[in-house]
Amino acid sequence: xxxxxxxxxxxxxxxxxxxxxxxxxxxxxxxxxxxxxxxxxxxxxxxxxxxxxxxxxxxxxxxxxxxxxxxxxxxxxxxxxxxxxxxxxxxxxxxxxxxxxxxxxxxxxxxxxxxxxxxxxxxxxxxxxxxxxxxxxxxxxxxxxxxxxxxxxxxxxxxxxxxxxxxxxxxxxxxxxxxxxxxxxxx
Numbered sequence: 001x002x003x004x005x006x007x008x009x010x011x012x013x014x015x016x017x018x019x020x021x022x023x024x025x026x027x028x029x030x031x032x033x034x035x036x037x038x039x040x041x042x043x044x045x046x047x048x049x050x051x052x053x054x055x056x057x058x059x060x061x062x063x064x065x066x067x068x069x070x071x072x073x074x075x076x077x078x079x080x081x082x083x084x085x086x087x088x089x090x091x092x093x094x095x096x097x098x099x100x101x102x103x104x105x106x107x108x109x110x111x112x113x114x115x116x117x118x119x120x121x122x123x124x125x126x127x128x129x130x131x132x133x134x135x136x137x138x139x140x141x142x143x144x145x146x147x148x149x150x151x152x153x154x155x156x157x158x159x160x161x162x163x164x165x166x167x168x169x170x171x172x173x174x175x176x177x178x179x180x181x182x183x184x185x186x187x
Contacts, residue, residue: 058162059162061110061162062160062161062162065107065110065111065157066154066157066158068103068106068107069107069150069153069154069157069158070154071103072100072103072104072107072150072153072154072176073147073150073151073153073154075096075099075100075103076100076143076146076147076150077147078096079093079096079097079100079143079146079147080143080144080146080147083139083140083143084140084143087139087140088139089139089183089186094184097180097183097184098184100180101177101180101181101184104173104176104177104180105177107153107157107173108170108173108174108177111160111165111166111169111170111173112165112170113170113173113174115174139183139186142179142182142183142186143183145179146176146179146180146183149172149175149176149179150176152172153169153172153173153176156168156169156172157169
């Protein structure tokens with residue numbers, strides 16, 4: 001009996017809460033707890049300031065992406081110089097390759113790209129492009145290809161604006177990532 005009255009009380013409370021959520025407030029909102037002021041209620045000056053801040057943030061993000069591209073180029077040049085003198089990779093070089101890979105992934109994400117897939121070449125691609133995607137014959141050649149593709153990536157990044165999505169830059173980023181991964185695990 002006592003248990004039955006508790007069930008009835010819970011049912012009545014649930015129905016009351018459901019009806020309270022279903023009612024509309026005077027301003028047309030249907031929430032039990034009205035929201036704060038909407039963005040439309042903000043003064044025009046605040047809206048303009050928020051828009052300016054958004055534009056500044058987008059400009060800064062684009063400049064940061066170009067800086068990351070320049071950093072990737074710097075790392076690839078350092079690695080190429082090192083491999084030309086010693087012809088071997090040490091742990092410091094492998095950590096540079098890992099940081100290069102992280103930079104490239106961040107650039108690709110900012111460009112709006114995704115993983116490069118299975119790595120099969122595009123049949124409609126330029127033959128010179130297909131040659132660049134082939135595996136390098138040795139470590140020295142691999143770092144030369146890495147540097148040349150990184151230069152190409154930086155050039156393509158500099159051509160972009162914060163309003164554009166460059167498929168060529170995404171494809172070049174994927175190419176440089178494949179080469180980086182290949183060199184990272186070179187025996």
